[in-house]
Amino acid sequence: MLRKASLVSLAVTLIVIAGCAEPPTQQIQEAEKALKDAQESGAATYSADEYAKLEGTLTTLRKEVADQDEKFTLFRDYGKAQQLSASAKADSERIKAASAQKKEEAKAAALQAQQVAEEAVKATQDLVAKAPVGKDRAAVEAIKNDVEGLKSLLKQVQASIDKEDYPAAQTQAKAIHDMSQGVSIEIQNALAKVGKRIPTKKK
Amino acid sequence: MALNLIHKTLAAILCVICLTGCVQAVPPDLFVALEAIDQDLIALRAPEAAPEEYGQFVRQWISLKARVQLDDDLIRWPWESSDLENDLRRLYVIGERTVSQLHERHASQHRAAQAKVVRLEEQLHTITSKVESIDGRILLGEKGVQTDLLVKQARSFFEQKDFQRAMQAAEKADHALKAQALLLSRELGRYADESRITYWQTLAKQTIDWSRIHQSTAIVVSKADRELTLYKGGRKVLSYPVRLGFNGMLEKQFQGDGATPEGRYRVTDKRGQGQTQFYRALALDYPNSEDRRRFELAKKSGKIGPAKGIGGQIEIHGADNALLAQTLGCIMLDNSNMAVLYGGVSVGTPVTIVGALTRENAVALALSELAQPREEI
Structure with missing residues (x-):
């Protein structure tokens, strides 16, 4: 008799415990927040594939919670949801760190390219000061005009860096560097032809 | 068991x-x-x-x-x-x-982006050479290098296989090329303006007629053709190629603009060796009364800043010292040609400088080619 009563109470306890299963709300919120943090760190740009997978995990998590919510109270089991939340949170943090690192690398590369471009423009400017103001005055003025243009383009590189568009900044800086070199070669060729110049008068 | x-x-x-x-x-x-x-x-x-x-x-x-x-x-x-x-x-x-x-x-994006970038590079090359041919590089200001940058960016993104950004840069570059053509057309459109060309033709004809009537020498300079022609008794005696100011295709407005003036002038002074740094020079009476009137009008309307001067010392000169030769608005000839011209003219010789003498002048043709509808980028 006593044994029977124990079995009944055990069954009731189990039912109560099972009936009390609650979704891991806090863990889910933490996972959602971790995803948002990862996105803000540039994960969608710098770790696009992993970020997409992370979004997939969150979708799966939401579906799992919804599936369990639909079940009869006694049969709900949020164990998988808990596992998914934990895994999403851990992955988010890892991706956030990786993206931040990749972003820093892209920034460093853009800054490096910017510096190289600035130096190239400066060198070209110095060379323009020695440019022949001789026979082809129009060409020299055109070169000066181009150098002014290059100086102005450097501002665009800075604007791209400010917008954190590092790939654009890098391509701009590279183009400016190439163009500066082109102008420098143009001046050097002119210098080689006619030697050092004497300043001219204005008209 | x-x-x-x-x-x-x-x-x-x-x-x-x-x-x-x-x-x-x-x-x-x-x-x-x-x-x-x-x-x-x-x-x-x-x-x-x-x-x-x-x-x-x-x-x-x-x-x-x-x-x-x-x-x-x-x-x-x-x-x-x-x-x-x-x-x-x-x-x-x-x-x-x-x-x-x-x-x-x-594969399709690769093909499309490649075609666009290549076409754009070709167009830039063609337009650049056209712009060079009409001395339009300075006129374009920073637009030239900006377009170049966009084309190079398109190429960089393409090489990085970022076709979407390559296309975006290509489209921006295409717009920049169109803006260049518009700017040139606005600044140099008078070379394709029939009434202006007729006016220039009249000016040149009057100068030639004067030469015939007075059995004297006269000079006509066509800026678009970069050509100086000497007339004697109304007949063409010689033609020489010339270089103009660094903004020579523009109409001179103020000192230092690098433009070569247009109008009717006269030789006011002949400067031989030792009197000029440019081998030989024929000084012109720029600014004349018409130039002054135009200058004052432009100043009043605010087209020219109040601090600007009208400039002067416009000459037809040679390049005695190649290192010093300059064309900040003058008309420059090779020394051998300058020697012949110098010997053939005297003080008082009329010099008429016009933009162009024909409707099919080099600038008008270049502008027309630039304005032709291009394949969409």
Whole structure:
């Protein structure tokens, strides 16, 4: 008799415990927040594939919670949801760190390219000061005009860096560097032809 | 005893059958194949190039992976169907189709971007040479280098296989090229203006008539053709190529603008060796009363800043010292030609400088080519 009563109470306890299963709300919120943090760190740009997978995990998590919510109270089991939340949170943090690192690398590369471009423009400017103001005055003025243009383009590189568009900044800086070199070669060729110049008068 | 042995043997056989008959819910090679599909999609930059398709795939893939990892029923009887395996097979088919579509799209984007970038580079090259031919490089100011930058950016993004950004840069460059053509057309449009050309032709004709009537020498300079022609008794005696100011195609407005003036002038002074740094020079009476009137009008209307001067010392000169030769608005000839011209003219010789003498002048032709509708970038 006593044994029977124990079995009944055990069954009731189990039912109560099972009936009390609650979704891991806090863990889910933490996972959602971790995803948002990862996105803000540039994960969608710098770790696009992993970020997409992370979004997939969150979708799966939401579906799992919804599936369990639909079940009869006694049969709900949020164990998988808990596992998914934990895994999403851990992955988010890892991706956030990786993206931040990749972003820093892209920034460093853009800054490096910017510096190289600035130096190239400066060198070209110095060379323009020695440019022949001789026979082809129009060409020299055109070169000066181009150098002014290059100086102005450097501002665009800075604007791209400010917008954190590092790939654009890098391509701009590279183009400016190439163009500066082109102008420098143009001046050097002119210098080689006619030697050092004497300043001219204005008209 | 024997019966016991038979029972044991049968039980063992049954166990073996059961164990060997059980299969895994998901064949490992299917899982590996899906991993490979995912890698293919990443290699095709699907997360950036086709975020929707990749998102759809990856959501299902993650969900199924989670089921594979979390499901307890990983072992099943061979005759049991597996929903998980079926779902994975379906996803494999979808993934394979997406990879194939992306391959095609990637190849097509590659072709399209390549064609655009190459066409753009060709157009830039053509336009640059046209601009050079009409001394328009300075006129374009920073627009020239800005366009160049965009074209180079398009090339860089293309080489990085970022076709979307390559296209964006190409489109911006195309707009910049159109803006260049518009600017040149606005600044130099008078070279294609019939009434202006008629006016210039009249000026030149009057100068030639004067030469004929007075049986004297007269000079006509056509800026578009960069040509100086000497007339004697109304007849063409010689023609020489000339260089103009660095903004020579423009009409002179103020000191230092590098433009060569247009109008009727006279030689006011002949400067021989020692009197000029340019081998020989024929000083002109710029600014004349018409230039002053125009200058004052432009100043009043605010077209020219109040601090600007009208300039002067416009000459037809040679290049005695090649290192010093300059054309800040003057008309420059090679020394041998200058020597002949210098000997052929006297103080008072009329010098008429016009933009162009024909409708098919070099500037008008270049502008017309620049304005021609180009293939859309």
